[in-house]
Amino acid sequence: MTTDGALARLIRSSAERTAEPEAERCDLCAAPVLDGHPHLYDTADDQVCCVCGPCSVLFADGGTGDGRYRLVPRRRIRLDRVDTDVLGVPVGLVFFVPRADGTVTAEGPSPAGAMRWEIDADAWQRLAAACPELAAMEPDVEALLVNTVHGNDHHWIVPVDDCYRMIAVVRREWRGLSGGGRIWPAVEQFFDGLTERP
Structure with missing residues (x-):
């Protein structure tokens, strides 16, 4: 074996060790x-x-x-379409978290992390009255996760840690000012990987 080959192997091995999380x-x-x-x-x-x-x-x-x-609970429930337009959030990839103090927040991903809006609590209550699954969500730790971007129609009740995983996917794939072309396939893959569980 040549010295160059051994050195290359050593450098590669060192790089692999440092790359391990x-x-x-x-x-x-x-x-x-x-x-x-x-x-x-x-x-x-x-x-x-x-x-x-x-x-x-x-x-x-x-x-x-x-x-x-x-x-944080583990349950995931796939829902039929929920009319979140009544909540006034102008984005299609978002999650809604009812809070223990009665407020409701909406959060959407951005290259810097989650953007947050406060939602009208009365509008949320009207929506929850029409969809009993929403009324049964655990405050702070469960979320309504929605993706209606590019014609998608995903509506899930998920543990809040799933939402933060989705935000991490967007941050990881974001390129340039507009996000680039890698985000939406990665988001689709994320939603495809969601499975219902009690």
Whole structure:
């Protein structure tokens, strides 16, 4: 083997090692977490935290946490079309989160992260009266996720961490000022990967 070949292999091996992502850890106890691990929603900081299985048990059924941390549920429900036009949000890729204080927010992806609007709570209540699944959503931790861009008609009740995964997909694929051509195939792939679960 030539010295050049060994050096190239060493450089490639080093690059592969540094490119490997660091293992995710529980935000509470720092234990490693597996793919598909549970999440907590931190109501004070308005963010999702990774949590290991044993720590998640502490927050099941409204357990510990004094209301600050809420276990993010796993259920996903595909809905028939929901007329979200009545909520006045001018974008087709958006999620709506009813909050424990009675407010409702809408969030949509952008290259900088999520854009947020406050929705008229009365309009949301009228929509929820017409769609009982919306009335049964858990505040702060479940969302109505909608994609009507390019003729799509996706309407889902999902855990809020799914919504943040969708935002991450858009941020990862965004190119230039207009976003480029990679975003929408990636968003379609994201929605194709959603499956119903109780």
